[in-house]
Amino acid sequence: MSTSATAKAPAPEQPGGTPAYGALDRYFKISERGSSFAREVRGGFATFFAMAYIIVLNPIILGSAKDMYGHQLDNGQLVTATCVTAAFTTLLMGVIGNVPIALAAGLGVNSVVALQLAPRMSWPDAMGMVVLAGFIVMLLVATGLRERVMNAVPFGLRKAISIGIGLFIMLIGLVDSGFVSRIPDAAHTTVPLQLGADGHLNGWPVLVFILGALLTLALIVRKVSGAILISIVAMTVLAVIIDAVATIPSWGLTTPKWPGNPVASPDFGLIGDVSLFGGFDKVGVLTGILFVFTVLLSCFFDAMGTIMGVSDEAKLTDAQGQMPGINKVLFVDGLAVAAGGASSSSATTAFVESTAGVGEGARTGFANLVTGGLFTVALFLTPVATMVPSQAATPALLAVGFMILAGSVKEIDWADYTIAIPAFITMVMMPFTYSITNGIGMGFITFVVLRLAAGRAKEIPVAMYVVSAVFAFYYLMPALGLT
Secondary structure, eight states, X not given: OOOOOOTTOOOOBOTTSOBOOSHHHHHHTTTTTTOOHHHHHHHHHHHHHHHTTHHHHHHHHHHTOOOTTSOOOOHHHHHHHHHHHHHHHHHHIIIIIOSSOOEEEOTTHHHHIIIIIGGGSOHHHHHHHHHHHHHHHHHHHHTXXXXXXXXXXXXXXXXXXXXXXXXXXXXXXXXXXXXXXXXXXXXXXXXXXXXXXXXXOOSHHHHHHHHHHHHHHHHHHTTOTTHHHHHHHHHHHHHHHHHHHSOOXXXXXXXXXXXXXXXXXXXXXXXXXXXXXXXXXXXXXXXXXXXXXXXXXXXXXXXXXXXXXXHHHTTOSOTTSOOTTHHHHHHHHHHHHHHHHHTTSOOEEEOTTHHHHHHTTOOSXXXXXXXXXXXXXXXXXXXXXXXXXXXXXXXXXXXXXXXXXXXXXXXXXXXXXXXXXXXXXXXXXXXXXXXXXXXXHHHHHHHHHHHHHTTOGGGSOHHHHHXXXXXXXXXXXXXXXXX
């Protein structure tokens, strides 16, 4: 990792020894932050290769779900939408926010859209709710309320939300890969899941997943930059070979065959296919509000933690741990959420993999120009991206789930049961009910009840009372005959 930026850091030099002062240098403050154009370029490449797996993974997650009419999103169009939005928002963050933080479709949020919103409405309706969540984020930033709203949710619960999402996407990875499967109702058992398709691990596709998971985790342990992408590429190559020499009944959504022409024009068919308020007609106003709220929370806290974490790693925070100009960064983040919905690629958020670029020396938004440019190039490689089977891509979900848990679980105060128990409820209810909404709602309600029971009512923020009451009413609606 490069040395930290200091006030006395020398200006970077061009090959001839002349200080690299110029319009770009002044605008991005490259010399001022003790960086150089070479470091920024290296950092931009490192960030792209560390997060490029989302080009494959996001279409698999969204493309595997159906809306209430049985419609599925086209895989090629999803690749285009994912690349376009990642390129646009990453470039915007670099130019406006001037920080080396790249953005792309958020893991976890795309699961909310695919598994909770879409089955209750049409895809345009679901994406419209994502756009609305983005508008709310921008409004909160513009009014200065984003930081205040974040502070209303106890720190331990914010961490628990992240952990629950991590466990949830890990379970999705296990199911989509075929490593575990649902036991059919015909079996007359209360056990919901089993190993493999019949209680055993059979078939080449599952082997590809297992090898991919082991390779991904081994590379992470070795601290190899771009570990997830390396594993996806290696397992895709293996899957192509296996498919060519063995008889495979089914790989699932994607059969790993090398395309005749790896280069193709991008398909922008999903861009702008959005209905802002159509979802409310399908699920009702209250449920619709809760869905928007769930997307909002998922983006809100994940992005805040990532932005501050990457900025701290890049030495862009002051002595009080605050980042100058953070409102610009937060506003672009809110715009990115809305842009993700507008492109049908799901909410776009800051990626913690940006630390890979920081590790290579990136300190400014110039690195984002490189990362965004590479996402633009990827637009024309859709046939390659759509040949990756889920068994090669889903090990990334295990790795990301672990990294989320490892980075957050130790920060919860487990000695304070009024925080520890709601945090535990939040974490386990997300995967066990297959719903991020349920995890958040039950965790919030439990927190309020336990704080009241402990005689600590004054420690409960007003916003938590309001949100918990809304969730409680939501759960009571069937009993009240309101659904």
